[in-house]
Amino acid sequence: MKITDVTGPIADGMWTYGPPYPDVVVEEIPQPDFIQYPTYSWRFELGAQTGTYLETSLHMFREGPALNDIPVEDLFMRDAAILRVPRPPDYRLMAEDLEACDVEINPGDAIIVATGWDDHWNQEDFVSSCPFFSYEAMRWILDKDPFLMAGDMPRFDSWTDPQGFFHEFFEQGVLLLAPLVNLGAVTANRVKLVALPMKIEETCATPCRALIIEE
Helix, strand or coil, rough: EEECEECCCCCCCCCCCCCCCCCCCEEECCCCCCCCCCCCCCCEEEECCCEEEEECCCHCCCCCEEEEEEEEHHHHCCCCCEEECCCCCCCCHHHHHHHHCCCCCCCCCCCCEECHHHHHHCCCCCCCCCECCCCHHHHHHHCCCCCEEEECCCCCCCCCCCCCHHHHHHHHHCCCEEEEEEHHCCCCEEEEEEEECCCCCCCCCCEEEEEEEEE
């Protein structure tokens, strides 16, 4: 069994989606006056969509489930298919790009798209210039009836050329996991995915620890 951690690290001052999403703060706090021996601790300030995060349809629909309502067993050792489509900045992924991967995909799988964009983690263009999905490509994915859709890019849609698929994406109840890193270390096309979010009530998303298991 091979386990690959595909979680992007959260760090002080890292990339965000911009206001109103908060800047990420990770800083050490002072020694408490009420403890008489040395101790060390930190405070965090971050948004729900920070680093590698898992998200439900509550992001768009008030009637959607809170992330904490997703059974944890549904997020453990989930069958997953990896589609490898290395692409340059601002590339619009097409349905034929995904079809050409010729990977087995079954209903209820997690579908993971690896473009190699994780190499840009924390670079200036990570959010602004990542590859994105055309409407037809996302429709191709949704027609496979996945439980979860994941990728190594921070945005699935373009801000400058919107493809308009997210209403259908979340209406179908698909979970979103992104952005992943280190997918290049995974060799198999069919794997198991573990995606365990922080246990926070009444939110659509939280940072998540994601692992890929090759058996």
